[in-house]
Amino acid sequence: QKEVEQDPGPLSVPEGAIVSLNCTYSNSAFQYFMWYRQYSRKGPELLMYTYSSGNKEDGRFTAQVDKSSKYISLFIRDSQPSDSATYLCAMRGAMNSGYSTLTFGKGTMLLVSP
């Protein structure tokens, strides 16, 4: 079992739809959770960074963490064609935990059609 599981997609939605992207993980040492967006042939761009269980909202994006289920989500409201990209979840443990480097999922490719 990989430490971080993420459905590679592609996930195709019409413009304006609500998008739900998810990752599951197996390592309970992971405490910090991130979502990155990566356009084709570009470097990942940080979208959201959360620490505790619960929700964090930033504009059209909401990150949700459920540590008891080892499950994280990213919701995108009113999706736009410009949101078409690969979304990578990433996570790490505390700096002195032995798991302080980022572990990424494979990424989910999102396609938003006009």
Next chain:
Amino acid sequence: DAGVTQSPTHLIKTRGQQVTLRCSPKSGHDTVSWYQQALGQGPQFIFQYYEEEERQRGNFPDRFSGHQFPNYSSELNVNALLLGDSALYLCASSGGLAGGLMADTQYFGPGTRLTVL
């Protein structure tokens, strides 16, 4: 404020050759991490440099080595290239004086695409 920069953008090498990739961190950052991203995969951690020393290393062979300079810029060297080394190599910077979560946040460069023939 310049972000993370990497050079070159693309590189083509043949098996057995050696390659050097370069990274300049975001202004104010002192820590550089290198990742390998194969096609269709998430980035895999190679190693991290801080204060010119390798601080952590992922599961990569000794053919992968690095260096950090006093100005915090960094190089990634790969010797005896294999076909399987073809990938996007990403540099990420973090750290500095901000502290807390901001100091731990990694910002990525555009990457260097390495093709080994």
